[in-house]
Amino acid sequence: xxxxxxxxxxxxxxxxxxxxxxxxxxxxxxxxxxxxxxxxxxxxxxxxxxxxxxxxxxxxxxxxxxxxxxxxxxxxxxxxxxxxxxxxxxxxxxxxxxxxxxxxxxxxxxxxxxxxxxxxxxxxxxxxxxxxxxxxxxxxxxxxxxxxxxxxxxxxxxxxxxxxxxxxxxxxxxxxxxxxxxxxxxxxxxxxxxxxxxxxxxxxxxxxxxxxxxxxxxxxxxxxxxxxxxxxxxx
Numbered sequence: 001x002x003x004x005x006x007x008x009x010x011x012x013x014x015x016x017x018x019x020x021x022x023x024x025x026x027x028x029x030x031x032x033x034x035x036x037x038x039x040x041x042x043x044x045x046x047x048x049x050x051x052x053x054x055x056x057x058x059x060x061x062x063x064x065x066x067x068x069x070x071x072x073x074x075x076x077x078x079x080x081x082x083x084x085x086x087x088x089x090x091x092x093x094x095x096x097x098x099x100x101x102x103x104x105x106x107x108x109x110x111x112x113x114x115x116x117x118x119x120x121x122x123x124x125x126x127x128x129x130x131x132x133x134x135x136x137x138x139x140x141x142x143x144x145x146x147x148x149x150x151x152x153x154x155x156x157x158x159x160x161x162x163x164x165x166x167x168x169x170x171x172x173x174x175x176x177x178x179x180x181x182x183x184x185x186x187x188x189x190x191x192x193x194x195x196x197x198x199x200x201x202x203x204x205x206x207x208x209x210x211x212x213x214x215x216x217x218x219x220x221x222x223x224x225x226x227x228x229x230x231x232x233x234x235x
Contacts, residue, residue, distance in 0.1 A: 008053040008122055012036045013043045013070065015060045019086075019109065023056070026111050027118075040070045047074050052081065054118060059087045059096070068092075068099045075100035082121035084114070093176060103167075104177070116169040131166060133232040135209055138163070147208040157182050158201040165214065165224040166232060174221040198222060 010032050014020035020036045027034050035052075037043050046052065055074060059067040071083060083101045086109065087093070093104055103117050129141040137146045143159055145152050154162065160182050165173065175194045182197070198214065205213045215223050224232075 007031050007033045009033045009035070009051050010118070011043065011046055011052040011055045012058075013040070013055065014038060014058040016058060019058065022109070023111065023114070027115070030115065032118075040066055040073075043070060044073050044077075047077055047081070050078075054082045054084070054121060056084045056086065056114075056118075057101075059085055059092070061088055068095055071096070071099040071101055084117055084121070086114075110171075113169060113171055117167065120167040120169075130235045131163075131232065132235065133166070133228040134211070136205075136213070136228065138166075147205060150208045152204050152207065154201065154204060157197055158204065161197060161201055162205075162213075165222065168223070170223055170226065170229045172217045172221040172223045178222070 008031070010027060012020055012024060012034065014023075014036060015038060017038070020038070024034050024036055035046070037046060043055075047055070057067060057070065067085065071085070074081065074083060079100075082103075084103045084105055085096050085101045086105045086107065087096065088107050096104055102121055105114050105117060129139060131138040131140065135148045138144070140163070143156075145154055145159065145162070161178065164178070164182065178194050178197070202212070202214050211225065211227060213225055213228055215225050217223055
């Protein structure tokens with residue numbers, strides 16, 4: 001008898017059938033089982049089954065509150081299940097993260113990026129807690145980071161910023177995204193606080209290595225240096 005292969009179950013909650021089918025068909029070709037629903041009420045019932053390992057929601061252009069309420073409802077039942085929200089823009093990003101979402105994926109859809117986001121969020125469920133990239137080693141469980149074997153003392157926000165860059169898989173992070181993820185979801189945080197966070201993280205990483213880890217994309221935001229991106233491995 002052949003050994004049964006474990007495939008994480010993903011639940012898609014969408015209002016756009018074309019987009020839902022595109023994502024569903026793609027993930028079916030990967031190591032996942034999938035299911036689509038177009039009803040928030042149905043989604044809440046399905047979450048109770050505890051069969052899903054991750055939820056992807058599409059935020060509707062109208063009735064935006066329905067998305068927030070659904071996330072809050074999911075969080076009332078499961079405080080751990082990862083949630084990704086597909087959104088038209090970032091105008092509601094603070095509310096989305098406050099309600100309990102883990103990541104936001106902006107339209108137009110980038111299916112490869114979405115796949116990486118799903119993979120990274122599920123690593124924690126698989127018990128994968130370590131990252132190795134070039135001369136840097138990160139222990140996600142103990143939140144310890146070493147460069148060339150030497151410990152770098154990062155604050156909570158600095159550590160989370162670096163791991164956010166890694167999860168973003170080379171894509172540029174805007175200041176608003178960084179604020180929403182790391183600055184206690186405070187909409188009044190100024191851009192200067194983000195700049196200070198990035199500067200401090202860069203300086204600490206530079207203590208034991210000359211190769212820049214964080215790159216500035218002028219006029220856009222920040223990304224992980226390709227040298228580290230290409231050598232990134234999870235164990």
